[in-house]
Amino acid sequence: MNRQEAVYRRVLRREKHSARTGPAVVLAMVLVALLVAVIALSVGRHVDPGLSETVTDRLAGPSSGADRRAATVAGALAVILGLSAVTAAVLPGRLPRRSRNTDRLALLVDDGVLADAVAAAVAARCGIEPRQVSATVGRRRTTVRLTPTSGVAVDGDAATDAAGAALGAVGFSTVPKLHVARRGVLS
Template sequence: MTNEQATYRRVLRRETHSPRTAPAVAVAAVGAVVLLAGLAGGVWWLVDPAFRASAARWFDGASALAAQPAAAIAVGAVLVLLAVLLLALAVLPGRRSRRARIADRTALLVDDGVIADAVAAAVARRTGAERGRVSVTMGRRTVTVRIVPTSGVAVDPAAAESAVHDTLAEVGFSSATRVVVSTEGVVA
Protein backbone atom coordinates (compact mmCIF):
# COMPACT_ATOMS: atom_id res chain seq x y z
CA MET A 1 0.00 0.00 0.00
CA THR A 2 1.38 3.34 -1.00
CA ASN A 3 1.52 6.32 1.30
CA GLU A 4 -1.18 8.01 -0.79
CA GLN A 5 -3.56 5.04 -0.40
CA ALA A 6 -2.92 4.92 3.34
CA THR A 7 -3.85 8.60 3.54
CA TYR A 8 -7.01 7.98 1.51
CA ARG A 9 -7.98 5.07 3.73
CA ARG A 10 -7.46 7.14 6.91
CA VAL A 11 -9.44 10.11 5.56
CA LEU A 12 -12.30 7.92 4.30
CA ARG A 13 -12.54 6.12 7.63
CA ARG A 14 -12.71 9.46 9.43
CA GLU A 15 -15.46 10.64 7.08
CA THR A 16 -17.56 7.46 7.29
CA HIS A 17 -17.48 7.09 11.09
CA SER A 18 -18.94 9.46 13.66
CA PRO A 19 -16.67 11.09 16.21
CA ARG A 20 -17.03 10.16 19.88
CA THR A 21 -16.51 13.67 21.23
CA ALA A 22 -20.12 14.33 22.31
CA PRO A 23 -20.41 11.31 24.64
CA ALA A 24 -16.89 11.94 25.97
CA VAL A 25 -17.64 15.59 26.70
CA ALA A 26 -20.94 14.67 28.38
CA VAL A 27 -19.28 12.09 30.64
CA ALA A 28 -16.42 14.47 31.47
CA ALA A 29 -18.86 17.30 32.29
CA VAL A 30 -20.96 15.09 34.58
CA GLY A 31 -17.79 13.79 36.26
CA ALA A 32 -16.49 17.33 36.77
CA VAL A 33 -19.80 18.47 38.29
CA VAL A 34 -19.87 15.47 40.66
CA LEU A 35 -16.27 16.05 41.73
CA LEU A 36 -16.82 19.77 42.27
CA ALA A 37 -19.97 19.05 44.27
CA GLY A 38 -18.03 16.55 46.40
CA LEU A 39 -15.23 19.06 46.92
CA ALA A 40 -17.68 21.82 47.89
CA GLY A 41 -19.51 19.44 50.23
CA GLY A 42 -16.23 18.38 51.85
CA VAL A 43 -15.16 21.97 52.47
CA TRP A 44 -18.62 22.87 53.76
CA TRP A 45 -18.51 19.81 56.06
CA LEU A 46 -15.26 21.06 57.59
CA VAL A 47 -16.44 24.67 58.06
CA ASP A 48 -20.11 24.45 59.12
CA PRO A 49 -21.20 22.22 62.06
CA ALA A 50 -24.92 22.71 61.19
CA PHE A 51 -24.29 21.33 57.68
CA ARG A 52 -22.38 18.44 59.27
CA ALA A 53 -25.45 17.54 61.39
CA SER A 54 -27.92 17.79 58.48
CA ALA A 55 -25.59 15.79 56.20
CA ALA A 56 -25.27 13.09 58.90
CA ARG A 57 -29.09 12.83 59.07
CA TRP A 58 -29.26 12.58 55.26
CA PHE A 59 -26.56 9.87 55.19
CA ASP A 60 -28.44 7.94 57.88
CA GLY A 61 -31.60 8.01 55.75
CA ALA A 62 -29.67 7.00 52.65
CA SER A 63 -27.98 4.13 54.46
CA ALA A 64 -31.37 2.91 55.76
CA LEU A 65 -32.68 2.99 52.18
CA ALA A 66 -29.57 1.19 50.90
CA ALA A 67 -30.09 -1.55 53.51
CA GLN A 68 -33.23 -2.63 51.65
CA PRO A 69 -32.32 -5.28 49.03
CA ALA A 70 -34.79 -4.02 46.40
CA ALA A 71 -33.33 -0.50 46.47
CA ALA A 72 -29.76 -1.79 46.24
CA ILE A 73 -30.69 -4.03 43.28
CA ALA A 74 -32.46 -1.17 41.50
CA VAL A 75 -29.52 1.22 41.95
CA GLY A 76 -27.11 -1.50 40.84
CA ALA A 77 -29.18 -2.26 37.73
CA VAL A 78 -29.29 1.41 36.75
CA LEU A 79 -25.52 1.73 37.21
CA VAL A 80 -24.88 -1.42 35.16
CA LEU A 81 -27.11 -0.15 32.33
CA LEU A 82 -25.30 3.19 32.37
CA ALA A 83 -21.92 1.42 32.27
CA VAL A 84 -23.03 -0.79 29.35
CA LEU A 85 -24.31 2.27 27.46
CA LEU A 86 -21.05 4.16 27.96
CA LEU A 87 -19.00 1.11 27.01
CA ALA A 88 -21.07 0.64 23.84
CA LEU A 89 -20.60 4.30 22.91
CA ALA A 90 -16.86 3.92 23.37
CA VAL A 91 -16.39 0.62 21.54
CA LEU A 92 -19.04 0.31 18.81
CA PRO A 93 -18.35 2.07 15.53
CA GLY A 94 -20.65 4.95 14.79
CA ARG A 95 -21.39 4.79 11.09
CA ARG A 96 -22.51 7.66 8.94
CA SER A 97 -24.74 7.06 5.95
CA ARG A 98 -21.89 7.33 3.47
CA ARG A 99 -20.06 4.94 1.18
CA ALA A 100 -16.38 5.10 0.30
CA ARG A 101 -14.01 3.51 -2.16
CA ILE A 102 -10.49 4.10 -3.35
CA ALA A 103 -9.57 4.23 -7.02
CA ASP A 104 -6.03 4.51 -8.41
CA ARG A 105 -5.53 8.21 -7.79
CA THR A 106 -8.72 9.29 -6.05
CA ALA A 107 -10.81 8.57 -3.04
CA LEU A 108 -14.57 8.59 -3.53
CA LEU A 109 -16.97 9.43 -0.70
CA VAL A 110 -20.69 9.40 -1.59
CA ASP A 111 -23.63 10.08 0.67
CA ASP A 112 -26.29 7.33 0.66
CA GLY A 113 -28.96 9.91 -0.21
CA VAL A 114 -27.17 10.77 -3.45
CA ILE A 115 -26.95 7.11 -4.44
CA ALA A 116 -30.61 6.60 -3.50
CA ASP A 117 -31.66 9.54 -5.71
CA ALA A 118 -29.66 8.18 -8.63
CA VAL A 119 -31.17 4.72 -8.19
CA ALA A 120 -34.70 6.15 -7.95
CA ALA A 121 -34.23 8.18 -11.13
CA ALA A 122 -32.88 5.14 -13.01
CA VAL A 123 -35.74 2.92 -11.82
CA ALA A 124 -38.30 5.56 -12.81
CA ARG A 125 -36.79 5.85 -16.30
CA ARG A 126 -36.53 2.09 -16.81
CA THR A 127 -40.02 1.19 -15.51
CA GLY A 128 -41.91 4.21 -16.80
CA ALA A 129 -43.11 5.16 -13.33
CA GLU A 130 -43.17 8.77 -12.23
CA ARG A 131 -40.09 9.79 -10.24
CA GLY A 132 -42.22 10.93 -7.29
CA ARG A 133 -43.68 7.43 -6.94
CA VAL A 134 -40.35 5.67 -6.57
CA SER A 135 -38.67 5.69 -3.17
CA VAL A 136 -35.32 4.13 -2.34
CA THR A 137 -33.90 3.28 1.07
CA MET A 138 -30.20 2.53 1.37
CA GLY A 139 -29.27 0.15 4.16
CA ARG A 140 -25.84 -1.12 5.12
CA ARG A 141 -26.14 -4.16 2.86
CA THR A 142 -29.45 -3.80 1.02
CA VAL A 143 -31.19 -1.35 -1.26
CA THR A 144 -34.98 -1.34 -0.94
CA VAL A 145 -36.98 0.15 -3.81
CA ARG A 146 -40.70 0.87 -3.36
CA ILE A 147 -42.75 1.67 -6.44
CA VAL A 148 -46.34 2.90 -6.39
CA PRO A 149 -47.56 2.49 -9.98
CA THR A 150 -50.27 4.41 -11.77
CA SER A 151 -53.53 2.43 -11.71
CA GLY A 152 -53.80 0.13 -14.72
CA VAL A 153 -50.12 0.46 -15.67
CA ALA A 154 -48.02 -2.62 -14.95
CA VAL A 155 -44.53 -2.23 -13.52
CA ASP A 156 -41.89 -4.88 -14.20
CA PRO A 157 -39.98 -5.66 -10.98
CA ALA A 158 -37.18 -7.34 -12.97
CA ALA A 159 -36.60 -4.12 -14.95
CA ALA A 160 -36.48 -2.17 -11.69
CA GLU A 161 -33.99 -4.62 -10.20
CA SER A 162 -31.74 -4.49 -13.27
CA ALA A 163 -31.86 -0.67 -13.14
CA VAL A 164 -30.71 -0.78 -9.53
CA HIS A 165 -27.85 -3.18 -10.33
CA ASP A 166 -26.76 -1.13 -13.36
CA THR A 167 -26.79 2.16 -11.44
CA LEU A 168 -24.85 0.74 -8.50
CA ALA A 169 -22.33 -0.86 -10.86
CA GLU A 170 -21.78 2.48 -12.62
CA VAL A 171 -21.00 4.16 -9.32
CA GLY A 172 -18.87 1.23 -8.14
CA PHE A 173 -20.88 0.06 -5.15
CA SER A 174 -22.71 -3.23 -4.86
CA SER A 175 -25.59 -4.14 -2.62
CA ALA A 176 -28.40 -6.67 -2.36
CA THR A 177 -31.60 -5.41 -3.95
CA ARG A 178 -35.20 -5.70 -2.83
CA VAL A 179 -37.95 -4.33 -5.08
CA VAL A 180 -41.46 -3.85 -3.70
CA VAL A 181 -44.22 -2.92 -6.12
CA SER A 182 -47.36 -1.69 -4.39
CA THR A 183 -50.49 -3.68 -5.19
CA GLU A 184 -52.61 -0.54 -5.09
CA GLY A 185 -51.79 2.13 -7.64
CA VAL A 186 -52.68 5.78 -7.66
CA VAL A 187 -55.05 7.48 -10.06
CA ALA A 188 -53.22 9.65 -12.54
Protein backbone atom coordinates in the same frame (compact mmCIF):
# COMPACT_ATOMS: atom_id res chain seq x y z
CA MET B 1 0.20 0.27 0.38
CA ASN B 2 1.77 3.52 -0.68
CA ARG B 3 1.50 6.83 1.13
CA GLN B 4 -1.32 8.19 -1.04
CA GLU B 5 -3.52 5.14 -0.39
CA ALA B 6 -2.91 5.46 3.35
CA VAL B 7 -3.95 9.12 3.26
CA TYR B 8 -7.10 8.28 1.26
CA ARG B 9 -8.00 5.52 3.68
CA ARG B 10 -7.53 7.73 6.73
CA VAL B 11 -9.50 10.66 5.26
CA LEU B 12 -12.35 8.41 4.10
CA ARG B 13 -12.60 6.76 7.50
CA ARG B 14 -12.70 10.15 9.20
CA GLU B 15 -15.45 11.37 6.88
CA LYS B 16 -17.58 8.24 7.39
CA HIS B 17 -17.64 8.60 11.20
CA SER B 18 -19.12 11.45 13.22
CA ALA B 19 -17.19 13.19 15.95
CA ARG B 20 -17.89 11.95 19.45
CA THR B 21 -16.72 15.18 21.10
CA GLY B 22 -20.11 16.22 22.49
CA PRO B 23 -20.92 12.98 24.33
CA ALA B 24 -17.32 12.71 25.54
CA VAL B 25 -17.45 16.24 26.99
CA VAL B 26 -20.78 15.52 28.72
CA LEU B 27 -19.38 12.32 30.21
CA ALA B 28 -16.26 14.15 31.39
CA MET B 29 -18.39 16.88 33.00
CA VAL B 30 -20.48 14.29 34.87
CA LEU B 31 -17.35 12.54 36.10
CA VAL B 32 -15.84 15.86 37.23
CA ALA B 33 -19.08 16.70 39.10
CA LEU B 34 -18.96 13.32 40.85
CA LEU B 35 -15.31 13.86 41.74
CA VAL B 36 -16.06 17.32 43.16
CA ALA B 37 -18.91 15.83 45.24
CA VAL B 38 -16.60 13.14 46.64
CA ILE B 39 -13.94 15.73 47.47
CA ALA B 40 -16.54 17.99 49.12
CA LEU B 41 -17.83 15.10 51.25
CA SER B 42 -14.29 14.13 52.21
CA VAL B 43 -13.41 17.68 53.26
CA GLY B 44 -16.78 18.09 55.02
CA ARG B 45 -16.20 14.90 56.99
CA HIS B 46 -12.94 16.31 58.36
CA VAL B 47 -14.55 19.65 59.23
CA ASP B 48 -17.76 18.23 60.79
CA PRO B 49 -17.42 14.71 62.25
CA GLY B 50 -21.22 14.41 62.49
CA LEU B 51 -21.55 14.74 58.70
CA SER B 52 -20.27 11.20 58.23
CA GLU B 53 -23.08 9.77 60.36
CA THR B 54 -25.71 11.90 58.60
CA VAL B 55 -24.57 10.74 55.15
CA THR B 56 -24.44 7.13 56.33
CA ASP B 57 -28.00 7.36 57.67
CA ARG B 58 -29.23 8.85 54.38
CA LEU B 59 -27.47 6.22 52.29
CA ALA B 60 -28.62 3.37 54.56
CA GLY B 61 -31.78 3.12 52.52
CA PRO B 62 -35.38 4.16 52.47
CA SER B 63 -37.63 2.90 55.25
CA SER B 64 -41.00 2.38 53.50
CA GLY B 65 -41.86 0.15 50.53
CA ALA B 66 -42.85 3.11 48.32
CA ASP B 67 -39.53 4.81 49.02
CA ARG B 68 -37.68 1.61 48.14
CA ARG B 69 -39.53 1.28 44.83
CA ALA B 70 -38.82 4.92 43.97
CA ALA B 71 -35.16 4.44 44.85
CA THR B 72 -35.01 1.29 42.69
CA VAL B 73 -36.58 3.06 39.71
CA ALA B 74 -34.27 6.06 40.15
CA GLY B 75 -31.25 3.77 40.36
CA ALA B 76 -32.29 1.83 37.25
CA LEU B 77 -32.76 5.08 35.32
CA ALA B 78 -29.36 6.32 36.50
CA VAL B 79 -27.71 3.09 35.33
CA ILE B 80 -29.43 3.26 31.92
CA LEU B 81 -28.48 6.92 31.45
CA GLY B 82 -24.93 6.23 32.56
CA LEU B 83 -24.49 3.29 30.21
CA SER B 84 -25.95 5.22 27.30
CA ALA B 85 -23.65 8.19 28.02
CA VAL B 86 -20.57 5.96 28.17
CA THR B 87 -21.66 4.11 25.02
CA ALA B 88 -22.27 7.34 23.10
CA ALA B 89 -18.93 8.77 24.19
CA VAL B 90 -16.83 5.71 23.41
CA LEU B 91 -18.34 3.97 20.39
CA PRO B 92 -17.82 5.43 16.92
CA GLY B 93 -20.76 7.14 15.26
CA ARG B 94 -21.30 6.00 11.71
CA LEU B 95 -22.64 8.36 9.10
CA PRO B 96 -24.77 7.14 6.17
CA ARG B 97 -21.93 7.36 3.65
CA ARG B 98 -19.96 4.98 1.49
CA SER B 99 -16.39 5.25 0.34
CA ARG B 100 -14.29 3.88 -2.42
CA ASN B 101 -10.76 4.63 -3.54
CA THR B 102 -8.64 3.87 -6.53
CA ASP B 103 -5.06 4.68 -7.45
CA ARG B 104 -5.93 8.23 -8.47
CA LEU B 105 -8.90 9.31 -6.39
CA ALA B 106 -11.04 8.75 -3.34
CA LEU B 107 -14.81 8.79 -3.57
CA LEU B 108 -17.21 9.50 -0.71
CA VAL B 109 -20.93 9.26 -1.47
CA ASP B 110 -23.89 9.88 0.81
CA ASP B 111 -26.44 7.06 0.91
CA GLY B 112 -29.19 9.55 0.01
CA VAL B 113 -27.43 10.37 -3.26
CA LEU B 114 -27.16 6.67 -4.10
CA ALA B 115 -30.85 6.21 -3.27
CA ASP B 116 -31.80 9.07 -5.60
CA ALA B 117 -29.71 7.53 -8.39
CA VAL B 118 -31.36 4.14 -7.87
CA ALA B 119 -34.85 5.67 -7.88
CA ALA B 120 -34.11 7.59 -11.09
CA ALA B 121 -32.72 4.48 -12.80
CA VAL B 122 -35.73 2.36 -11.82
CA ALA B 123 -38.16 5.07 -12.97
CA ALA B 124 -36.41 5.39 -16.33
CA ARG B 125 -36.22 1.62 -16.85
CA CYS B 126 -39.88 1.00 -15.93
CA GLY B 127 -41.18 4.06 -17.78
CA ILE B 128 -42.94 5.65 -14.82
CA GLU B 129 -42.76 9.06 -13.17
CA PRO B 130 -39.83 9.57 -10.78
CA ARG B 131 -42.26 10.64 -8.02
CA GLN B 132 -43.68 7.09 -8.05
CA VAL B 133 -40.38 5.53 -7.01
CA SER B 134 -38.56 5.92 -3.71
CA ALA B 135 -35.41 4.17 -2.59
CA THR B 136 -33.40 3.84 0.58
CA VAL B 137 -29.86 2.55 0.73
CA GLY B 138 -28.77 0.79 3.90
CA ARG B 139 -25.56 -0.95 4.83
CA ARG B 140 -26.41 -4.26 3.21
CA ARG B 141 -29.67 -3.72 1.40
CA THR B 142 -31.28 -1.29 -0.98
CA THR B 143 -35.05 -1.02 -0.68
CA VAL B 144 -37.02 0.28 -3.65
CA ARG B 145 -40.70 1.19 -3.24
CA LEU B 146 -42.57 1.48 -6.49
CA THR B 147 -46.13 2.70 -7.02
CA PRO B 148 -47.25 1.77 -10.53
CA THR B 149 -49.69 3.67 -12.69
CA SER B 150 -53.18 2.16 -12.39
CA GLY B 151 -53.81 -0.49 -15.00
CA VAL B 152 -50.17 -0.66 -16.14
CA ALA B 153 -48.14 -3.71 -15.13
CA VAL B 154 -44.62 -3.22 -13.82
CA ASP B 155 -41.80 -5.65 -14.57
CA GLY B 156 -40.33 -6.39 -11.13
CA ASP B 157 -37.23 -8.12 -12.50
CA ALA B 158 -36.41 -5.13 -14.70
CA ALA B 159 -36.79 -2.79 -11.72
CA THR B 160 -34.53 -4.94 -9.56
CA ASP B 161 -31.96 -5.20 -12.37
CA ALA B 162 -32.03 -1.42 -12.85
CA ALA B 163 -31.43 -0.86 -9.14
CA GLY B 164 -28.52 -3.29 -9.11
CA ALA B 165 -27.04 -1.81 -12.28
CA ALA B 166 -27.28 1.75 -10.92
CA LEU B 167 -25.37 0.77 -7.80
CA GLY B 168 -22.91 -1.43 -9.69
CA ALA B 169 -22.09 1.38 -12.12
CA VAL B 170 -20.59 3.44 -9.31
CA GLY B 171 -18.98 0.46 -7.58
CA PHE B 172 -21.32 0.04 -4.60
CA SER B 173 -23.17 -3.21 -4.60
CA THR B 174 -25.94 -4.09 -2.20
CA VAL B 175 -28.84 -6.49 -2.51
CA PRO B 176 -31.85 -4.60 -3.96
CA LYS B 177 -35.25 -5.48 -2.59
CA LEU B 178 -38.36 -4.33 -4.46
CA HIS B 179 -41.74 -3.49 -2.94
CA VAL B 180 -44.50 -2.82 -5.46
CA ALA B 181 -47.63 -1.14 -4.11
CA ARG B 182 -50.87 -3.01 -4.61
CA ARG B 183 -52.77 0.10 -5.60
CA GLY B 184 -51.52 2.31 -8.38
CA VAL B 185 -51.82 6.03 -8.92
CA LEU B 186 -53.76 7.85 -11.60
CA SER B 187 -51.65 9.34 -14.32
